Amino acid sequence: DAGVTQSPTHLIKTRGQHVTLRCSPISGHKSVSWYQQVLGQGPQFIFQYYEKEERGRGNFPDRFSARQFPNYSSELNVNALLLGDSALYLCASSYSGSFGEKLFFGSGTQLSVL
Amino acid sequence: ILNVEQSPQSLHVQEGDSTNFTCSFPSSNFYALHWYRWETAKSPEALFVMTLNGDEKKKGRISATLNTKEGYSYLYIKGSQPEDSATYLCAFNNAGNMLTFGGGTRLMVKP
Numbered sequence: 001d002a003g004v005t006q007s008p009t010h011l012i013k014t015r016g017q018h019v020t021l022r023c024s025p026i027s028g029h030k031s032v033s034w035y036q037q038v039l040g041q042g043p044q045f046i047f048q049y050y051e052k053e054e055r056g057r058g059n060f061p062d063r064f065s066a067r068q069f070p071n072y073s074s075e076l077n078v079n080a081l082l083l084g085d086s087a088l089y090l091c092a093s094s095y096s097g098s099f100g101e102k103l104f105f106g107s108g109t110q111l112s113v114l
Numbered sequence: 115i116l117n118v119e120q121s122p123q124s125l126h127v128q129e130g131d132s133t134n135f136t137c138s139f140p141s142s143n144f145y146a147l148h149w150y151r152w153e154t155a156k157s158p159e160a161l162f163v164m165t166l167n168g169d170e171k172k173k174g175r176i177s178a179t180l181n182t183k184e185g186y187s188y189l190y191i192k193g194s195q196p197e198d199s200a201t202y203l204c205a206f207n208n209a210g211n212m213l214t215f216g217g218g219t220r221l222m223v224k225p
Contacts, residue, residue, distance in 0.1 A: 048211060057211075058212055092158075099209075105157040105159075107156070
């Protein structure tokens with residue numbers, strides 16, 4: 001069975017550009033969440049989606065947006081990139097989005113902003 | 115902003131040693147506490163999700179305990195092996211719509 005897949009694995013952008021990151025959850029999982037991980041820190045929550053609706057949003061500016069599609073895959077969009085957006089972006093899926101469930105993570109997209 | 119602290123930040127042990135590390139979290143409005151293992155170049159992998167005060171979970175040589183009243187969880191590894199080398203992350207949820215991670219404990223097991 002395929003796990004959570006993310007694309008691309010690596011990405012280099014320049015300041016001011018826009019980026020779209022993609023995530024496909026485990027088959028049957030209806031919830032996707034996004035995390036930003038900066039070296040030396042734990043992952044920080046960005047968004048959670050369940051059944052195509054935003055269920056939670058972390059403390060990130062409006063430059064960050066996301067959506068979930070009918071097949072439960074998800075996109076994270078970041079506009080007007082800043083140097084500080086350089087990080088590993090992790091996607092995780094779960095069946096119902098309850099925090100009493102384990103999350104299943106993808107391998108992440110490493111974003112470098114120059 | 116919820117504060118989830120893990121200690122120590124890093125730990126070097128010899129193969130065969132047993133070890134433990136701590137996750138501290140707010141003691142009010144507890145809902146769930148997660149532990150993940152994150153090996154280099156791989157995805158974080160769930161170890162345990164605990165929801166009840168006094169919960170104890172075990173998976174092979176790894177076990178975890180939970181005290182929600184005082185706001186801490188311990189992760190124990192018995193007889194550490196080199197393949198246990200990884201970063202161990204805990205994450206806390208207070209029934210809100212987010213999971214707050216600690217900074218992780220980086221474990222290195224020397225053969």
